[in-house]
Structure formats: structure tokens, C-alpha cells
Amino acid sequence: MTLQIELNGVNKYYGAFHALKDINLAIEKGTFVALVGPSGCGKSTLLRSLAGLEKISTGEMKIAGQLMNNVPPRKRDVAMVFQSYALYPHMTVEENLTYSLRIRGVKKAEARKAAEEVAATTGLSHLMKRYPRELSGGQRQRVAMSRAIIRHPKAFLFDEPLSNLDAALRVHMRKEIRALHDRLHATSVYVTHDQIEAMTMADHVVVMRDGVIEQQGRPLDLYDRPANRFVAGFIGSPAMNFIPAVVGEDGTHVLLNLGTTQARLALADPLAPGRAVTAGIRPEHIRIVAAGQGAFDVPVGVVESTGSATYITSATQPELTVVETGRGDVRGGDIIGLSIDTMQLHLFDAETGKRLE
């Protein structure tokens, strides 16, 4: 196991503002890491610190075993790919690709050969003489990536590279980026606010909030065992349902409170009677049954269908979302029964939001 990127106790202050709080991260060579979190959580600051564009305040940052704290960006041997592509508008694709090699003293013929090789991998060979303005968004993004690849960096740092593309192209490009990463045996750190992008592309997902790493691990481990209510709500779409609840008098069941409706569910492991908890249940772990046949009955609020799936929202407080495959025959105003898979119930401390074992 070779660690390619290591962050130990990293803190970053902008004046008095504490933007990164005690960040610890160990990334093995060949890993695709996604940094994900809501706007302002510090993911770009972390990426920019890796690139050397921000100086960390305290802690240790290593790339390929070397301490980077005081190493300037140019000497870090990492390549950043931006959302804005940052291409040189007055240069052709080929010139954009060869430029970074030429300024490092690589001979023209050699640089051109390297550019041709990379262009063949990224599907740009037929576009080498075009200018950036003559390319589509996806093609420009490919040029930006090719320019990073040509330098054989120790790590690729992606800052929301697909945000400017339309939905269909984004889905296509995320597969392309991941395939490139695999082919190059690269180490990649990828910033996104889109949890689906993080889940589908990464080997290791880091969820951040307010400068803190809330949880990190394999995508499905985060999905199956979120460490706290924040991660539970952030990962997964449609989002997990949260219901205020209290542990029953014998500690073996929990009472969910949906305003006018209450539900009683068995607990897999007993908890202290009377304890206030938040119950979390994912939309796909609730099944619609006939009224009176489930854990509880609810009136239906909104029904939305995408064609392949139907989202049913209850007219309760809080609302519950249920997802069913296919069209279904539920309508707004119906009373339906909801059956909950108790093995899939997540419980969080009502106050701290921490997962209860």
C-alpha cells in the first residue's frame, strides 16, 4: 500500500474564519476520491490547498511521501482540471496540449508526439487544429483533461469539472473520466456538490460540512451506515425520511410521531426507554400496502411519476417520501398503508444526530 496523498491535522484559516478543521485523509495510489458537501463546506479550499493555491495554516500535507506545506504549486507535480476549462483561447487544441511541455523545455517534435498520444486516448485526434471557441463543452472539457494528462502528474485534482455541461453529457463524461483514471492508474481527487456524481465515480467518498469531515469511506458503506443524520440526509436521492420518535417503555420498540398518526416499530437492539431519537428510513425501504395492513396509514399528498419510478409524498408532518418502481395507482387524497422494513431502519440521537448502534 502506497499513500499518494496524506493530510494530518490540517487546518486553514482565512483571517479569523476557520475554513478547514483538523482534516485527516490518507489516499492510496490509484484511488479515485470524491470530496462532497454543500456550498461553503470547504471542499474547494481543501483541493486548492493540495494544489498549493492556498497555504494551510497548521498540519501536514504530503504528496507521494514528500512534505508539501511550503512547496509552490508548480513544483507539486499535480494537475488541476477546472469547471471553466481554463484553455488558452488563442491557441489550437494541439498548442494547448503542448504548451506546458514546451515551457518545460521539451522539444517541439517530442511535445507534438506526446500530444498526439494523449489526444488518441481522449478522442481529440481529429480536433487538433481547432480553437477552443470551435469546440463543444464536452470537447473543451476533454482538452482540459488532456492537458492535465500530458504532464503525467502525481495526482489529478478536479474542481467541479462537469458543472457547465448539460445533464446527459455530464453522465457520459463522468464515465469517461472514471475510465481514464483507471486506464492511467491515476490518483484523483474530485470536488463536487453532487452526491450522485460522488457515489458513482469514487472509490472513496469524503463528506464535508462546515470545514469538518463528517464521514469518509466506500460509497455504499456511507449509504448503508451513515455516521450521522447529516450524512444520512446528504447521501441518497430522494433523501432519507426523518421522523421524530421515542423509545417505548420496555425499550424493545420505537414510537414514530407523524403528527396525527403514530407508528410502533420493533427494535433490533433494545434502547433506553423514553430516549428521544430520530428514525431514518430510505424511500425505497417503505412499501405501500392497503390501508390497515401496514405499520400505519397516511393520507397521500403529492404523486410524481418519472415514467420508470413513482414518488409518493404523504400529507403528514413531517412528510414521508416513498419510491416505487413503475407507475402505481395511488392518487392524492387516498389513504394508504405503509409497511416499513425495520431491518433498514436507521436511528440517530435526537440531539446530537449521531448514529445509534
Ligand code: ATP
Ligand atoms: P462551493 O461549493 O460553493 O464552491 P466549497 O465547499 O468549495 O463551496 P470553499 O470555497 O472551500 O467552499 O469555501 C469554504 C468557506 O471558506 C466558505 O465559507 C467561504 O466563504 C470561505 N472562503 C473561501 N475562500 C475565502 C477567502 N479567500 N477569504 C475568506 N473566506 C474564504
